[in-house]
Amino acid sequence: MSYDNLCKYLAEQYPREFVRWLLSSEEVNDVQVLKTELSIEPIRADAVIFLLVGSYILHIEFQTSPDSEPPIPLRMLDYWVRLYRLYRRPIVQVVIFLKATSSEAAYTSRFEADNTNHQYRVIRLWEQDPAIFLANPALLPLATLAKTDSPRALLEQVAQRVAKIEETSEQRNVSTCVQLIAGLRFDKDLIRQLFQKDFMRESVIYQEIRSEGIQLGVQQGLQQGLQRGEVALIMRLITRRIGTPTPELQARIRGLSIAELEDLGEALFDFSAASDIVAWLESHQK
Numbered sequence: 490m491s492y493d494n495l496c497k498y499l500a501e502q503y504p505r506e507f508v509r510w511l512l513s514s515e516e517v518n519d520v521q522v523l524k525t526e527l528s529i530e531p532i533r534a535d536a537v538i539f540l541l542v543g544s545y546i547l548h549i550e551f552q553t554s555p556d557s558e559p560p561i562p563l564r565m566l567d568y569w570v571r572l573y574r575l576y577r578r579p580i581v582q583v584v585i586f587l588k589a590t591s592s593e594a595a596y597t598s599r600f601e602a603d604n605t606n607h608q609y610r611v612i613r614l615w616e617q618d619p620a621i622f623l624a625n626p627a628l629l630p631l632a633t634l635a636k637t638d639s640p641r642a643l644l645e646q647v648a649q650r651v652a653k654i655e656e657t658s659e660q661r662n663v664s665t666c667v668q669l670i671a672g673l674r675f676d677k678d679l680i681r682q683l684f685q686k687d688f689m690r691e692s693v694i695y696q697e698i699r700s701e702g703i704q705l706g707v708q709q710g711l712q713q714g715l716q717r718g719e720v721a722l723i724m725r726l727i728t729r730r731i732g733t734p735t736p737e738l739q740a741r742i743r744g745l746s747i748a749e750l751e752d753l754g755e756a757l758f759d760f761s762a763a764s765d766i767v768a769w770l771e772s773h774q775k
Contacts, residue, residue, distance in 0.1 A: 492587055492673055493536030495630070495666055496551040500538045502662070503627030507549065508542055510621060510628060511583050511612075519543055539572070545579035546572055552586050553673070555594035562600035566607040582609035587634055588673050589615040619643060626654050626663055633671040644675055648683040719750035726757050727766065738763065741770055749773060 500507045504520045523539035523546070540547040548568060550561075557564065565582055572580050586595045600607040614634040622632035629647055637643040647667055654660035668680050720743050727734050727742075734742070745753065756769055 492553045492670055493551040495669055496585070496587065497536050497538050499627060499630060499666055500540075500549055504540050506625055506627035508540060508547060510625070511547065511549070511610075512542070512581070517542070537568070545581060546576060548572060548580060548582045550582075550584045552584060552595075553588050555586065555590050555592035557594070561594055562597055562607070562609075565609045566600045566605070569607060569609075583612060584609060585612045585614065587614055587670070589613075619646075623647065623650055626650070626659065629663055630666040630670040633667060634674055640674065641679065644671060644679065644683060647671075651684070716747050716750070719747055719754075720745075723750055723754055723757070726754065730757060730760065731763055731766075734763065734766070738766060 501522050504522055505517045508514060508517045508520055519542070521541040523541050536551040538549045540549070550565070550568075552561070555561070559567070561584060565584065569580055569582060584598075595611065595613055598609055598611045614631060615636060617631075617635045619632045619635035619637060622628040622635055623646060629650055632647050632650075633644060635643070651660060651664045651667055654663060664684055668684050671680050723742055724734065724739065742750075742753070752773070753766075753769065757766075760766055760769070
């Protein structure tokens with residue numbers, strides 16, 4: 490789970506608190522997290538969240554890096570069009586940059602092209618007063634990235650606020666998010682020094698991250714197993730048809746994807762010499 494997704498997790502767990510912060514609104518009664526895909530082509534990123542707030546939609550996008558393809562301004566326009574087509578209601582868009590950068594993307598809040606001009610809000614956390622984050626347990630993780638002349642003192646303040654959260658499970662989850670997001674700015678040894686490590690292992694968000702890591706490992710293992718099986722099959726076919734391939738040729742074949750190996754397997758029936766395989770590889774490998 491990335492830093493962006495940790496922020497998304499917070500926004501989904503505490504949507505009212507994020508609405509109050511971003512819209513400066515104390516009267517927030519009806520907030521709903523929208524689980525929506527924006528077809529025609531899926532463009533949804535994991536770190537994007539849509540909140541239905543009364544009669545309008547709040548679209549929040551978290552960014553660790555300013556680099557993006559398509560560029561953030563174009564992506565925000567694309568989201569707006571698709572959201573409006575789907576819901577036909579006012580849309581407020583906010584891009585929140587987490588890590589300090591001088592990139593122009595973090596200081597751009599509109600898309601302009603010909604007669605099209607689309608605006609959205611940009612928040613750079615390193616320029617924000619930490620007071621509003623320190624005052625709300627749900628926003629404490631963001632306080633670690635806020636404006637300060639004394640980063641360590643700020644992190645100590647955050648740790649003190651976390652320690653005051655009365656509900657144990659909430660304290661665990663907020664503490665975990667604080668420690669993980671603080672990693673964008675602080676040395677891990679300092680973070681460990683100021684926070685109780687056991688809390689992280691017992692938190693829901695830590696278990697979710699661990700589960701995602703295990704699932705990813707399983708998926709990668711399955712993918713690698715399939716790839717190895719395809720390579721073994723291709724090697725046997727080549728050996729039967731034209732003889733044992735050279736170590737160099739074997740290495741090139743092992744570097745192919747599963748789809749490329751399948752294509753090579755079909756093409757082998759037309760080959761009569763190793764040079765045919767080399768020519769095929771030259772035409773299919775970048």
